[in-house]
Amino acid sequence: xxxxxxxxxxKFFQTSATIVGGTLLYSLIKPLTSNAQVIExxxxxxSINPLWGxxxxxxxCIGCGKCASACKTENKVPDKPFYFRxxxxxxxxxxDGEVIIESPNGGIDGFVQSVPNxxxxxxxxxxxxxxxxxxxxxxxxxxVGATFISPDGVVLVDETYCxxxxxxxxxxxxxxxxxxxxxxVADKCTFCYHRISQDxxxxxxxxxxxxxxxxxxxxxxxxxxxxxxxxxxxxxxKPHLNTNSRVFYNELSSEVx
Amino acid sequence: xxxxxxxxxxxLSQVDGYIYPNEIDLHWGLMIVLxxxxxxxxxxxxILASLERVFNVKVLKPTYxxxxxxxxxxxxxxxxxxxxxxQHPFRAYEILMTPNPTSAMAIFGFVYLWYLMVxxxxxxxxxxxxxxxxxxxxxxxxxxxxxxxxxxxxxxxxEKSAKLDDKxxxxxxxxxxxxxxxxxxxxxxxxxxxxxxxxxxxVLMPVIFLFSAMVSGxxxxxxxxxxxxxxxxVKIDMECLDTIAKYLFYILIVxxxxxxxxxxxxxxxxxxxxxxxxxxxxxxxNITLIFMQVLIGTVIPLLVIGFFQxxxxxxxxxxxxxxxxxxxxxxxxxxxxxxxxxxxxxxxKSLSGFTSFNAVFxxxxxxxxxxxxxxxxxxxxxFLLWLMPPWKKTTMHN
Numbered sequence: 001x002x003x004x005x006x007x008x009x010x011k012f013f014q015t016s017a018t019i020v021g022g023t024l025l026y027s028l029i030k031p032l033t034s035n036a037q038v039i040e041x042x043x044x045x046x047s048i049n050p051l052w053g054x055x056x057x058x059x060x061c062i063g064c065g066k067c068a069s070a071c072k073t074e075n076k077v078p079d080k081p082f083y084f085r086x087x088x089x090x091x092x093x094x095x096d097g098e099v100i101i102e103s104p105n106g107g108i109d110g111f112v113q114s115v116p117n118x119x120x121x122x123x124x125x126x127x128x129x130x131x132x133x134x135x136x137x138x139x140x141x142x143x144v145g146a147t148f149i150s151p152d153g154v155v156l157v158d159e160t161y162c163x164x165x166x167x168x169x170x171x172x173x174x175x176x177x178x179x180x181x182x183x184x185v186a187d188k189c190t191f192c193y194h195r196i197s198q199d200x201x202x203x204x205x206x207x208x209x210x211x212x213x214x215x216x217x218x219x220x221x222x223x224x225x226x227x228x229x230x231x232x233x234x235x236x237x238k239p240h241l242n243t244n245s246r247v248f249y250n251e252l253s254s255e256v257x
Numbered sequence: 258x259x260x261x262x263x264x265x266x267x268x269l270s271q272v273d274g275y276i277y278p279n280e281i282d283l284h285w286g287l288m289i290v291l292x293x294x295x296x297x298x299x300x301x302x303x304i305l306a307s308l309e310r311v312f313n314v315k316v317l318k319p320t321y322x323x324x325x326x327x328x329x330x331x332x333x334x335x336x337x338x339x340x341x342x343x344q345h346p347f348r349a350y351e352i353l354m355t356p357n358p359t360s361a362m363a364i365f366g367f368v369y370l371w372y373l374m375v376x377x378x379x380x381x382x383x384x385x386x387x388x389x390x391x392x393x394x395x396x397x398x399x400x401x402x403x404x405x406x407x408x409x410x411x412x413x414x415x416e417k418s419a420k421l422d423d424k425x426x427x428x429x430x431x432x433x434x435x436x437x438x439x440x441x442x443x444x445x446x447x448x449x450x451x452x453x454x455x456x457x458x459x460v461l462m463p464v465i466f467l468f469s470a471m472v473s474g475x476x477x478x479x480x481x482x483x484x485x486x487x488x489x490x491v492k493i494d495m496e497c498l499d500t501i502a503k504y505l506f507y508i509l510i511v512x513x514x515x516x517x518x519x520x521x522x523x524x525x526x527x528x529x530x531x532x533x534x535x536x537x538x539x540x541x542x543n544i545t546l547i548f549m550q551v552l553i554g555t556v557i558p559l560l561v562i563g564f565f566q567x568x569x570x571x572x573x574x575x576x577x578x579x580x581x582x583x584x585x586x587x588x589x590x591x592x593x594x595x596x597x598x599x600x601x602x603x604x605x606k607s608l609s610g611f612t613s614f615n616a617v618f619x620x621x622x623x624x625x626x627x628x629x630x631x632x633x634x635x636x637x638x639x640f641l642l643w644l645m646p647p648w649k650k651t652t653m654h655n
Contacts, residue, residue: 080262080265081278082262082269082278082279082281082282084278100275101607101610102275103275106278128277137452140359141360141451143352143356143357143362143363144351144355144356144363145357146351161348161351163343163344163345163346163351163352164344164345165344165362166285166344167362169279169284170284171451173453173606174277174606175276175277175278175279175605175606175607176279177279184344184345185344185345241452257607257609
């Protein structure tokens, strides 16, 4: 009799321990798996979705600003010098080492060199846009989950859901987001999601006269983008922040911030 | 809209160096300065109340009820500047409905509700329940009905129920201390966890916020205690006031040490961002940081109260000086919030230039609105003191 009670007790404890332990284990695994989903998109897996990214060949950029202009037209970005989904910066390194960075109206109207020729050590232009990070600080920060990474790796904003708190704008290290004064929600580059889902190129890529921007699928070994990454020593912006950016620059100079 | 653009064109003309083109507008203005300020006052006032109840500093008894009601009055207003600053305020409830678990901001709604509902309201209710029953018998009109309803039908007045109230109240206060720490430490984390911003991103931020919150809350209750005593024409308990000042002094030392440590650490490590931060502190923030926060808000109060620990002038002089020191501390902590929130957005994340902050007078983000959010909790406090004056309580916890 005693033994049977003991057995029942043991069984009761075993079952309880399994339930409690299982729940704890599940709660431990769950955040890990949800974290893994974010990282996973950066891996070369067998997903049927493409994984969009962009290469920027700084050797080819002439700073015409056509990309920034086309983006504004294509995406109805307010035509004011405070709102940009993409813009171009001009870097001028002077002989004395001073670096001058300029981007009047995002480079849309072109650049005028303010430094006399004899004082210039080197000068180059750098297009900027959302880096579509796979560990995006903006996605991490959004309190309601209105900004998210699409299955094909594009950081998007749900306009019907964003509460307009600006926390994502604070969290973005690249200044790639702005508060749209018309929709009153966070706005940013979508890689022209409406175009790429129809096998078209983003507007900025389409208009670039020198093919300085290369858009493509990082999972497709034959894509132009993957070829570009193979042939060139590329870098991402602010790699120390561990954002896993998916915009890759060729010939990125250390002056670029 | 045109006015907004004009504002931005003006800011554009004041840009110094290079900033990313989307950074001309400061996305967080005066309202977000007020949010940690008001939340800090709540946490600080509550900590003062718990000093008396949990840590048994009995000399602080005259301020216990006052501190709790102050915390409640300010907590009721704490979220309003935050919600009013949202571009879509009517979607604010989504933070509670579908919170993003990775967001430092998403948990605020829950921390706030926990603090308001579980800690403050329950503690005040258990503290006042017996008085509500007694007051409901002798009052008339609105007050009578209010007291009757607020007792929630629990009308026991025997000693046993009073003891139970006391026990549960004590338990909630104990629970309240980590909650107050959580409430404000968490607000610090909202800023401290932004790795994109080197001015914010420091592991000390939650701790600094916590101690500055205690400092501001204690200073506020000290001032309110003096004002309420003057209005009621009763004598101020000098022992109590001296003790509050003493705690203010100690916590201000910790706060100042932590903030100095943070700055010394930056100075010594001199990371990539240091060059721009050096210019920020010496230029754009020199009045609000060096003069308002450090000199007015910290050094002068520290020297004055520190001096009082060795030499005590007459009561009259002490009262006046405590009042002025309290005001100085409140101003200093306000500018501490300002320097964090506004200061962190003045320099570009390209670390190559500055934008400027031009506060407006009217509108949702203006000075007028800020004044409203600071005056409103004072009015709520006056109402609460009229409705449930702590000095008229017949019962008092052990």
